[in-house]
Amino acid sequence: xxxxxxxxxxxxxxxxxLIVSGDARVLEAVTVSVWTAGTATVIASALGLPLAFxxxxxxFRGRELIITVLNTLLALPTVVxxxxxxxxxxxxxxxxxxxxxxxxxxxxxGQTILALPITTALGQTALSxxxxxxxxxALTLGASPHRILSxxxxxxxxxxxxxxxxxxxxxxGEVGVSMILGxxxxxxxxxxxTAIALETSKGEFALAIALGMILMVLALGINFLLRRLxxxxxxxx
Amino acid sequence: xxxxxxxLVKRYGDATVLSLDELTIDSGGVHVIVGPNGSGKTTFLxxxxxxxQADAGNLKVLEEDWRQARAKVLTLRRRMGFAAQKPYLFRTxxxxxxxxxxxxxxxxxxxxxxxAGTAMERLGVAHLxxxxxxxxxxxxxxxxxxxxxxxxxxxxxILDEPLANVDAQYTxxxxxxxxxxARDGTTVLVATHVQDLAYHLSAAVVRxxxxxxxxxxxxxxIEGELTDSDKEGEAILAxxxxxxxxxxxxxxxxxxxxxxxxxIVVSVEELRSSARNRLxxxxxxxxxxxxxxxxxxxxxxxxxxxxxxxxxxxxNITVGSSLYLTFKAxxxxxx
Numbered sequence: 001x002x003x004x005x006x007x008x009x010x011x012x013x014x015x016x017x018l019i020v021s022g023d024a025r026v027l028e029a030v031t032v033s034v035w036t037a038g039t040a041t042v043i044a045s046a047l048g049l050p051l052a053f054x055x056x057x058x059x060f061r062g063r064e065l066i067i068t069v070l071n072t073l074l075a076l077p078t079v080v081x082x083x084x085x086x087x088x089x090x091x092x093x094x095x096x097x098x099x100x101x102x103x104x105x106x107x108x109x110g111q112t113i114l115a116l117p118i119t120t121a122l123g124q125t126a127l128s129x130x131x132x133x134x135x136x137x138a139l140t141l142g143a144s145p146h147r148i149l150s151x152x153x154x155x156x157x158x159x160x161x162x163x164x165x166x167x168x169x170x171x172x173g174e175v176g177v178s179m180i181l182g183x184x185x186x187x188x189x190x191x192x193x194t195a196i197a198l199e200t201s202k203g204e205f206a207l208a209i210a211l212g213m214i215l216m217v218l219a220l221g222i223n224f225l226l227r228r229l230x231x232x233x234x235x236x237x
Numbered sequence: 238x239x240x241x242x243x244x245l246v247k248r249y250g251d252a253t254v255l256s257l258d259e260l261t262i263d264s265g266g267v268h269v270i271v272g273p274n275g276s277g278k279t280t281f282l283x284x285x286x287x288x289x290q291a292d293a294g295n296l297k298v299l300e301e302d303w304r305q306a307r308a309k310v311l312t313l314r315r316r317m318g319f320a321a322q323k324p325y326l327f328r329t330x331x332x333x334x335x336x337x338x339x340x341x342x343x344x345x346x347x348x349x350x351x352x353a354g355t356a357m358e359r360l361g362v363a364h365l366x367x368x369x370x371x372x373x374x375x376x377x378x379x380x381x382x383x384x385x386x387x388x389x390x391x392x393x394x395i396l397d398e399p400l401a402n403v404d405a406q407y408t409x410x411x412x413x414x415x416x417x418x419a420r421d422g423t424t425v426l427v428a429t430h431v432q433d434l435a436y437h438l439s440a441a442v443v444r445x446x447x448x449x450x451x452x453x454x455x456x457x458x459i460e461g462e463l464t465d466s467d468k469e470g471e472a473i474l475a476x477x478x479x480x481x482x483x484x485x486x487x488x489x490x491x492x493x494x495x496x497x498x499x500x501i502v503v504s505v506e507e508l509r510s511s512a513r514n515r516l517x518x519x520x521x522x523x524x525x526x527x528x529x530x531x532x533x534x535x536x537x538x539x540x541x542x543x544x545x546x547x548x549x550x551x552x553n554i555t556v557g558s559s560l561y562l563t564f565k566a567x568x569x570x571x572x
Binding site for chain 1 (some may be wrong): 314
């Protein structure tokens with residue numbers, strides 16, 4: 001066994017102890033991660049899914065361009081988003097007076113921008129791949145325009161939820177936005193990913209691995225959800 | 238009238254899929270559009286149902302013009318029922334699918350459930366009520382979609398190929414449903430590619446081919462009452478306002494039937510033959526159709542017979558001549 005292996009195994013053992021004992025630093029990081037990523041996912045869904053409806057169901061000039069741009073933005077680098085929002089909310093920036101920098105709200109703003117193309121683009125794909133007969137059937141059965149939309153949303157629910165889960169999965173694991181906009185402040189903006197970066201650089205492998213394990217479990221949970229939703233779609237097709 | 242189309246045109250890209258000069262469908266009763274697959278039947282039904290807009294012409298449905306009815310579109314849609322050839326069932330239970338139209342009209346849970354229950358019972362899908370609609374066979378899905386279309390007692394019921402993929406035992410169920418709804422005042426508009434089914438359902442049959450109205454390819458359509466005969470395997474068809482025929486059929490009651498013009502033999506004197514039907518009549522019209530002549534003879538009802546010019550000449554037949562029409566019991570086709 002190499003020394004590297006022993007560090008990893010030792011780290012894992014101590015990580016389990018930290019998780020089981022409910023270490024305050026671990027709990028804080030989890031709370032910040034879930035709160036910021038969760039809130040940003042909700043906002044990005046509330047804004048992105050209606051946009052997805054608009055792009056998927058309406059025919060207008062520039063629609064193809066919007067779809068192309070959205071698909072490009074799916075791979076938006078987190079540090080670029082961080083930098084962009086930083087330039088807006090730094091002291092002297094457009095939103096400087098709001099005093100948002102290094103707060104969870106700054107992280108949420110950046111993460112929302114990161115997630116918006118995901119909920120919009122994947123939501124649009126889900127709606128566009130739905131059989132047009134779904135909306136037509138609602139129409140012929142006497143549904144009001146509002147009910148037709150809610151019926152379409154219901155029929156595409158697996159795809160729409162998958163879009164939301166994909167956004168959540170991306171946000172829970174991102175580090176660039178959190179680091180630049182949150183500043184990795186203990187008890188305030190330190191989340192799982194920025195804590196792992198910090199603890200690793202300090203040589204605190206056990207804590208870093210404990211945090212990493214929790215992050216993996218969260219990411220796995222979201223992906224399991226995603227798989228289940230896609231499974232549901234195949235079953236129902 | 239229920240539907241009136243004038244100069245109606247529908248194009249997909251460069252292809253004109255429908256071009257109807259004039260088509261009127263009266264209120265009440267069963268009306269059938271027959272034509273081969275891809276002839277434009279479905280397109281016409283989709284225009285009537287307001288799923289698609291015509292590219293030119295006028296289409297009045299239930300006295301409303303689709304183009305001018307913008308403000309009343311929802312009201313107009315709610316006066317109709319539609320069951321597509323390939324039905325789309327929502328991703329939920331069969332019950333909630335059938336309840337949908339009633340709930341969309343704000344009829345409330347209890348009333349929607351009651352109506353859905355009655356409709357499902359009628360179409361023989363009540364036992365499937367709690368099944369997921371997407372797990373049904375195509376025949377079951379078809380019946381569910383018809384149940385869904387009739388829950389709200391539409392003034393105009395549009396059924397696209399209602400019997401395609403349906404098991405034989407339920408064919409009767411759907412046929413009698415169509416007849417009953419029509420009797421209760423619903424105008425039923427059916428599209429089918431099966432000519433026999435068309436005439437089985439109605440005498441009001443229009444034919445569409447390549448997107449255009451074409452004359453029905455059927456002559457000598459008669460209606461009457463089929464009763465038992467004392468001879469085995471035979472039945473007596475009492476034609477409305479005409480003579481009684483001996484025919485070969487197991488069916489009883491009111492039917493529509495036809496006699497192929499080429500299966501009728503014309504003679505000046507009564508023939509002694511195995512043919513079961515010998516009718517005396519008078520020639521009322523002669524129409525030259527190239528190689529043959531279409532002879533119309535009145536035997537109480539008009540019947541068309543195809544004869545050659547030579548036969549006409551040999552028998553010395555003119556308008557007003559008396560003659561005998563002879564045909565076998567099996568020449569009468571019951572729909």
